[in-house]
Amino acid sequence: MDLVGITKANQCGQEQQTNSTAEYYNDNSSELYYSEESEDDDPTGFGLYGKITTTQLKEALEESTAIAKDPAKSTNLDIILHQNYGDRIVYLESTETIETSGFPYIIMFHSFIEHASKLRCYTDMLYESALQYGDDICFAITDFENYEAVLNYRPGTEAYWKRYKKLGFSKYRRPDIFAVDTDNRIYQFVGHLNADNIKQFSHHLLNDELYKTEPIPKDDEEGFVRIGVASNFEQLVLKSDIDIFLVLYSNKCPCSRELMPILEEVGKRLQDEDIIVMKINAEQNYLPLKYYAWYYPTIFFIRRDDKNNLIEYGAATRTVQDIINFIARHATDDLLEYNRNGRPRFD
Structure with a gap:
């Protein structure tokens, strides 16, 4: 910390x-x-x-x-x-x-x-x-x-x-x-x-004002990026048997806003992979201290079999390909469409 x-x-x-x-x-x-x-x-x-x-x-x-x-x-x-x-x-x-x-x-x-x-x-x-x-x-x-x-x-x-x-x-x-x-x-x-x-x-x-949560969205699975909130965090993240690429963001943060369309494209390209791309508004949702966002956006990769090891994305650039490279390198299993370097397998 x-x-x-x-x-x-x-x-x-x-x-x-x-x-x-x-x-x-x-x-x-x-x-x-x-x-x-x-x-x-x-x-x-x-x-x-x-x-x-x-x-x-x-x-x-x-x-x-x-x-x-x-x-x-x-x-x-x-x-x-x-x-x-x-x-x-x-x-x-x-x-x-x-x-x-x-x-x-x-x-x-x-x-x-x-x-x-x-x-x-x-x-x-x-x-x-x-x-x-x-x-x-x-x-x-x-x-x-x-x-x-x-x-x-x-x-x-x-x-x-x-x-x-x-x-x-x-x-x-x-x-x-x-x-x-x-x-x-x-x-x-x-x-x-x-x-x-x-x-x-x-x-x-x-007054129970520290542990905020937004309501669980009805359409959290309609796009290519899942929407997490405090009340479903345990179910979607801690109990998940799938690798998770998690973005903690703030609507007030320009870098967070710039990342959203990029994240959507990453989710679209990985929609057939055993990966969940997820975002959580960390200002509006309480998360356990281990997942606290000290700055925005905070980005973690969480392997399904090692929830205590948060792999933080710390690269200076956040392009679609940069993020896919990162996910491919750290995924528990090899991706179907990309090798460990993030290159498409069937070009």
Whole structure:
């Protein structure tokens, strides 16, 4: 994943000082109900049964992540969280907490254990949202190295992570922020990082405005290019037993608009092949984070037997022949009409 941006050095250079201690959150008004059977089977996994409140949940979260109350036994991060944020911000170490809590999450990733005091400008931003939306969203922080454990996701290449293990992440690096809803859909925060935008991000999460989908088109098979949307993505892509050439586009993008007639011609020429040519308006449809379009158009080839290996089309030119050459080279099976170099077999 590309880094969204890097903050200015002076943004976090001065540690914020405070002598006050935030009062602990003690509002039992927000309640979560489980089925009647849950009185016995404890769906939260925290020793909580039936009707619970966000206060009870967050207290259990604190206990589950072993945050010590005794300052003598606490890390610098523990002390900062308790003294300044009460129980409104928790530290996460695994995805199990998210899956069993029943609440959506806003999670901020950085090197908090190493640079806790120097990252107060970021936790303060998160805290402002926690004050407003803490009844309904769990706000959490964790370290970059916990990506896989918390999100079942790890951005970047192996070289990226080898460099991290050797050098660590700078305290001036911008944190990564994700929303995770109760269906375990993951969405990354992008844009200018400030308290107001995180609040807006939280608002969108609560109102289910992050995970967009267009209606499934009735005529998605009439042309030579299939039209995908979020609600049929799993069926058309993830469960497909056919290779897929996938274009993620935006109607606002001139390059995307230029590509559409070319894509239609590619689909026409490959209509008898075991290939699906598909386009998805990525601005109007939520896709799993792995398929996120960081720019438009983003183009992937997805082999039917290796869905986790996204082969990205990165050529500078996008002519019909360029794209056919690319597809022929990466197709699981040889094409009927073209050899592996994209040349017609029967000229």
